[in-house]
Amino acid sequence: MIRINCPFCGERDHSEFSYGGDASIEYPALDAPPEQWHDAVFMRENIRGMQSETWHHASGCRMWLVVERDTLTHEIQAVRPAHPAIAQALEDEA
Amino acid sequence: MSAKRLAQGGRIDRSQPISFKWDGMTLQGFQGDTLASALLANNEHVLGRSFKYHRPRGIMSAGVEESGALVTIGSGARRDPNVKATLQELYPDLEAFGQNAWPNVRRDVGALSGLFGRFFAAGFYYKTFMGLPPFEWGKGTGLWMQYEKIIRKAAGMGTASREPDPDVYDHAHAFCDVLVVGGGVAGMAAAATAAQAGLDVILVEQDHELGGDTLSQTGAGAAQRSELLSTLAASGAKVMCRTTAFGLYDYGTAGLLERVTDHLPLQALSSHTPRQRFWTVRAQHTLLATGALERHIAFGNNDKPGIMTAAAGRSYLNRYGVLPGEKVVVATNNDSAYQVAADLQQAGAEVTLLDARAAVSGAVCDAVAGIETRMGCVPMQAKGQHALQGLQLASGTPGNWTAGDTTIADLLLVSGGWSPVVNLISHRGVRPVWNAELACFVAPAVNEPVDMVGAAAGIWDTAACIDSGLRAAEAVIQRLRPTSTQQSAPSTEPVTPQSPAHEHGWENPILPLYEVKVAGKKLKCFVDPQHDVTTDDIRLAHQEGFVSVEHLKRYTTLGMATDGGKMGNIIGLALMAEALGKDIPEVGTTTFRPPYTPVSIGALKGRNVDEHFRCLRRTALHEWNLRHGATMAPAGLWERPWYFARAGETIKEAYEREAATVRQTVGLCDVTSLGKIAIQGPDATELLNRVYTNPFAKLPIGKARYGIMLRDDGFVMDDGTTWRLSETDYFMTTTTAHAAKVMVFLEELLQTRWPELKVTLTSVSEQWAGCAVAGPKSRETLAACMADPEQISDANFPFMGVRDITLHGGIPARIARISFSGERAFEAYVPSDYAEQMMDQLWQAAQRFDGCLYGLEALGALRIEKGHVTGAELDGRVSIDDAGLGMMASPKKAFIGSALRQRPELLRADRPQLVGIFPKNRAETFNAGSILCHADKIEGLGAGWVTAVTYSPALGHWIGLGFFEGGHQGQEGKTFISADPVRKGNVEVELVSPHMYDASGERMRG
């Protein structure tokens, strides 16, 4: 029953969103060696506490968001667009 | 036990008699009765049988904690088992039945003493099943089945109806500033105060009336209730009775179950009124005024009908006008039962009060003046055939009781202390903490806007509870409306705080007492009366090494019955603590989980049944297909034509004819459900080149290309064609099944990984309707629908070409010359509004060439003949090489999945690879889903599997696709086995190239 404050749509129930994954993962270049891709795709932390994670507002604005969520309490500290330029634009506006 | 209805008193309406049926007998009650109070008024004691030992069970409480009076309500499709008689409101012609007994609860053959006793000691299930087969594969199934028969017969509660549920249920949502759970005095005071300050308040109460404990009080309590009722009514708070908050979730979300019609006779129901409503409420602040439940004490035969909580006795007397017994013993270890004794004595019962404590003083003593009171005295063993007839007492101090005399009694009221209802707060992941002074668990502070008030916070006195509600509401107002506290001040003046000693409402401290154990006496003392868990079971569990309460619970099944351990859990914990030589806080408590009280499956599903269970997506051609004789089949949420049977045709005859017609002349197939994505922008080409395995950088404008996408991990995600409409504009088609997944993935890539790419994505799946026109006469068929047939000559419209062509009537069509069937073929898309017009034209033209409409079954036959893969093959575990499409993976560029598809495991030459399959005997068939085995090794997982099978009209026999270790190369002529042990058995097959028909692809060109 998490509620996520979408920067574009406002606060919505989590049922409108779908969970993506760990937002801190930096995907290697497409032509990077398999070892780097292996680490990015498979070697994930199972974080207990604050985690940066991606959520997709699938039944809303279709934007991918980065949500700072405590995996233990579900407390959400921040939500921003995953697209860095859009996030910057919103910040500049604010 | 001889209970009787009193001539006056109580909240029942004696002017409205109600007749109802109990196990076939017609009995009388009154409006305002529960089934339990009405049965008690009729002097019915044995209302149920226990789960394991079939011991008689009577009424043990007057509320949700009921663990004895579980009955079945209604019959036929509306049969509802395990209903607590203490909660079921009486209505005219209500039908109730005893359960878990034969022939009835009063004379139960299953109860023949000791018949089941040996079977069901603690850990019975574990000892029987965990140490023994069938948990060792292949052994002992017979033994298990023997046990299982006995258990099924002996253990169990009511049985549910097997008919479809005739009632409707609703889901509803609400928002509020303050949700107050519990309509006792604390909850009423809190709700009224918050609402007066202008807050939006919802007050929920599981009972059908507000008042909580004051409903069972006379005098001052009743007066306080009336006063609070009128304040609440004027406050504007929304009150929901017959509504249980069964769970508390994140972000102030509560789950409520509203019982809308469970108290009404059948004839009063309308088909539009839901039986129950499942509410999701989101509140800024939640106040839990959930009260407290009185505990039992474990002593000999403490499960006998005629033994109930002290508060229940008072409730039946003062609320329902029933004198529950004539010769009443009240046994307590705290002050609360004193008033109960006084009320019963005044109502005409002969009362003896036992107090485990050595001495008490103060006003409580005045209340019981004239009542025989025995201090330092407890019940040791209940006597009586079925119901209580007498009671042997013990005296002394806890841990040192000595057997005493036996007294006659037809009712024993027990108070072993009170347990605040901390279930909901525990749902928030916090552990209740033990308060030794009050001998109960109370809620810890939580880091959420949820507060406990009243008895739920361990406050026992009525006035103090009201005060607690007021103060909590004040704090909420302060938090949510910092400026409005001023104006609300007059109505919320706090009650004068009481002295700390009396803060919780008891003059004398409670004496913790959980079990009456007397040296040398072997007593059967029940902890969980519903699951027949005894004090000896707990000690046995400890002896056998179970030290964690969570393990104890599962081993003994303590607290796992429908009451969720509301009555017995604390006794169980205390005994475990004693056995371990620890304190209760060290032992801790088990985790409370939702729901607080049972929630029907019907309420969970709401209106989502039958065709509403999942929505049906209708393509723009859905109705057209039905009008033209389609039998439809589900394809995700869509329905697609499965086959178009002519009069008298079977499905097999229909699809064989359709597939053959496509190869001979022309067929039309609705492909509208395919996913379609508009990909636009200066970097659209770059995006496609990165996500597809094959090159897209040089796809000419006006051309389409088949493409495969992998996942990051190197496995195939989806396939489809992408059409280049202009320099910056592409039209991508995906499979029906993966349309949404592909869209989400592309959005993720553009927004999170490659934000520098200037591309927009638009799902246009529903904007375009599509039809595949396939077969040697496909060009002629399409040509008949346009002004200038030259537009689609081979020269003007080559294989894989894309053209915008206007069809007759000015229909703008987007057509690609692509083929899934292997024949010369086109896919024509038009804006959805033109769908039927396009089909009418195409169908008229196709009929001139003796063409047909074809569905998924023929589509499947055609693609299997060609060895084209679909979702049956691309199941997420298949690499591009496994699918025989390795040549589609460009070695010259990097793309999504290109790194990890190089993992050694995915490059192994003996991985299962796509193969074609022929039956050795061409007249035979075999099944999709079979395991492919070497002929001399038909065992285990085999060496491959069959994904699809069809009759091939082109080849004249059954064929299949599948995967086999190492593929078909070098296996020609060898015999393999398609093993299908549970259906068809073994069929000899041979492996061939998956391209079983027109391998060179001649037919689709030219």
Ligand SMILES: [Zn+2]
């Ligand atoms: Zn949004």
